[in-house]
Amino acid sequence: METELAKLKAERNAVILAHNYMPKEVQEVADYLGDSLDLALAAANADAKVLVFAGVYFMAETAAVLNPDKLVLIPDPSAGCTLVDSITAEDVLKWRARNPNGVVVTYINSSIEVKAVSDYVCTSANCHKIVEAIPRDRPVLFVPDRNLGAYIKYVTGRENLEIWSGTCYVHERMTRDVLYSVAEREADAELLVHPEASGTVDLLREGRLRVRVLSTQGMVKHVKERGRGAFIIATELGLLDRIRREAPEARLIPALEDAVCMYMKLITLDKIKRSLRELVYRVQVPEDVAKRARAAIERMLEFR
Numbered sequence: 001m002e003t004e005l006a007k008l009k010a011e012r013n014a015v016i017l018a019h020n021y022m023p024k025e026v027q028e029v030a031d032y033l034g035d036s037l038d039l040a041l042a043a044a045n046a047d048a049k050v051l052v053f054a055g056v057y058f059m060a061e062t063a064a065v066l067n068p069d070k071l072v073l074i075p076d077p078s079a080g081c082t083l084v085d086s087i088t089a090e091d092v093l094k095w096r097a098r099n100p101n102g103v104v105v106t107y108i109n110s111s112i113e114v115k116a117v118s119d120y121v122c123t124s125a126n127c128h129k130i131v132e133a134i135p136r137d138r139p140v141l142f143v144p145d146r147n148l149g150a151y152i153k154y155v156t157g158r159e160n161l162e163i164w165s166g167t168c169y170v171h172e173r174m175t176r177d178v179l180y181s182v183a184e185r186e187a188d189a190e191l192l193v194h195p196e197a198s199g200t201v202d203l204l205r206e207g208r209l210r211v212r213v214l215s216t217q218g219m220v221k222h223v224k225e226r227g228r229g230a231f232i233i234a235t236e237l238g239l240l241d242r243i244r245r246e247a248p249e250a251r252l253i254p255a256l257e258d259a260v261c262m263y264m265k266l267i268t269l270d271k272i273k274r275s276l277r278e279l280v281y282r283v284q285v286p287e288d289v290a291k292r293a294r295a296a297i298e299r300m301l302e303f304r
């Protein structure tokens, strides 16, 4: 690792947690690299005084809630997410008022205030297991991703599942037609799809193609286990950099050549160094909100 960064990390007793969509040079300096679930677990077990979160804001908020005694920093606090912006805590509370017996399951891509009014937080790696474990007679609200919600409904066959209408602007463009067209062009390749992709459920329902629906970490694991062969990767391009490093003999085809999350790419190596040098930008969550959000996040951690 670069000397200046190594020195700063040692001085601050810091670790860098990075999401799989980070730019390549950030992935290369990460102490923990993973999907949202891995990073929540790494944050919960991290042995350091300072956590630098190389990812988007909601991920750093989750790390802050799980580590009230640590200093959690995000190199650029404007790293947002279209899913987070699609729903407020008031929206959830209105549903709760109409459904006193209801259960709210919230994707980790949400604000800490929304998590605080939820029963469960989930990630793409464990959402269907969590919904499956809720008694069938209780109505469920899933927020905020409509594509992941549709996937959960398809897998669990649950009728009393209401779904919010948020979307990820990157995965929304991975439609049924886009996925069919790349799969036709690359007929020998295995198709790996993130459940935020808008075409996921259409493909599963139509059953014409063999599709594997996986979280980003699930895709890394799958390609590494195969070792070689061709894979269509229907998610953000940062993940392809990671897989290329760890499974160099595999041939990767992006479902969309320009699937780039502008929010993730706001995090750079220079900003990470500045974060450590100046101890900015601190992520803090008021304790009353943190306490309620923590309960919903910890319920999720039981479903690894």
Ligand code: 13P
Binding pocket: 020, 034, 035, 036, 037, 109, 123, 124, 125, 168, 194, 196, 214, 215, 216, 217
């Ligand atoms: P995972 O890495 O948890 O699969 O989620 C992807 C994502 O879109 C995060 O913004």
Ligand code: SF4
Binding pocket: 056, 080, 081, 082, 083, 109, 168, 169, 170, 171, 196, 236, 261, 262, 263, 264
């Ligand atoms: Fe949000 Fe989509 Fe970017 Fe993930 S890829 S952070 S879901 S906007």
